[in-house]
Amino acid sequence: MWWFQATSSANSNDDHLRQQQVQYSTSTGEIIDVEAVYQDTLPSGSSLGTVVAIHGAPGSHKDFKYVTPLLQKKGIRDPRLKCDNMERNNFVNGLLSKIAVREKVVIMGHSRGTENAANVAAWNKEKLSGLVLVNPTGLQLHKGMRPFWGIKLILRLYSLGSIAQLMINPIMKYLYNNVLGLRLDSGERAMMCLRTMYNLEYEKAMRPSIDTINVAKNVREFLSV
Template identity: 40%
Template sequence: MRSSLKIFARSAGLATRLLKKSASKNLGVYWLSTSANDGKKMSSSLAGDDLRSVNVTINVNSQKVTLDAIVQDTMPSGSSVGTVVAVHGVPGSHKDFKYLLPPLKDAGIRLIGVNFPGFNYTLDSPDLQHTNHERSDYVQAIVDQLGLSRKLVFMGHSRGSENAIRLAVRNPKDCVGVMLVNPLGLRPNRGMRPLSAVNSVTFLWNLGPITQFFLRPFLLWLYNSVLKFPVSTGDQAALCFRLGTNANLRSQLPIIKKLNERRDVAVVVAYSGSDRLVETEVSRELADAFETGPEIVCRADDHKASNASQELHTLFRNGHTKVAVRFDKENHFLQKHRAVFIVDAIRSMLARSQ
């Protein structure tokens, strides 16, 4: 641990010096980013994307925290077909699911795109700890405030998959399906390792404003230039590390067991064979935990997944409720490249619930 901290400190100093030389690229404007600055962007963004503000209150350490949750709602008047509650990864937002919008609209399915606090839309709060339980409470509060009931499918991408399965269990009367897209596994994937470095960053960030001041430019550079995941501020990058620290992957097992006991809830584990963040064997272990039947494998490099959709529909019709689907040539963003398949899977989930 001590050696990790020394390495990190040296790296932080080097990154800070590099960023000072990069002022022409405007990276320095994020050094002193505050939630107030983010708020200007968030308030102006409500004009598009079917966004709305939902006032929610959750309990954090025995105190109530109220937030203006910014969500995407494609059918505010509701849908008789069904509703998908989409939970993004880290970093991420409702825009991660934009490629699903046309086929979902054609199918008459409502989409509720969640935006977690701290990622460009919903403002963060210093009272939040960003634990798994807290995140689940946040999404549940949105579900309750919007009065969502009956024919619900919870969809989670990457870090959001853990929340999706928790929400499915919390809504036993209304949930008919769970769509996991490039989900987390039951052990750390390559995108979360080394855990010692992730935990060290979180430890240093939690020391307070002084270390946060020096960490912001380094973390911003790290996420945008090295990890190639766009974030707007160093605070957002730090939040990504905190959520990595808070991911209790093995705690998913009791929740998965409960879902396995539910024959009325369909689960699709869709993962990729060329995912640079989550190894295939990690995804396969998660699928095994769901006791999935025959795995559907799509080896084609085109973006048409009609055969996979038909195979999935046949498995559902034959009584299978938990199914794994592997796309060998795809990356970490199946919701972009396999949007039609994902919507077909959601339609099949809703259809079998009739």
């Protein structure tokens, strides 16, 4: 189960931040209600189309801060998820339904978000215009996740309780900030990111989606590594 947690409210100083109640189902069939915080540059919609951007882990809507002004200048709607990468495909689709994204859609994902982007694009192929994958995770286990048994061990130890978490949190915060060079404010947030990376399905999830998009008509794909 993946939980959604907003990093700040829509009342922050970030432009165009909005809140929306979203209901979606987990892999176990449980129904989850969350308050999604996302950035939407043109909430009334755009006749030119919509670019839906899904960030990585760690990441936020600010992953696309250099893209947004370009889309705004052209009058293209750009709703971006603002969460700690707890989004999954059902959640993204639930949000798109709530904010009425209906046609001429380009799905854009960065890093961890590319797997979700490809899956969401395949599910919405009827209204899809394009798919953009920036620094994608690929179809095989990334070297940064090796040895994979180490990831499993950390998550297993973390599940033992509060004492184990108190010991692991500062270690994970140090590793993310000083070894990986990814700025995080807490060990808890680092563990959230680790869990999202652990749940990557690689080729199992990506291949069917890519095949579906490849045969779709009038859909363009762009890959940046």
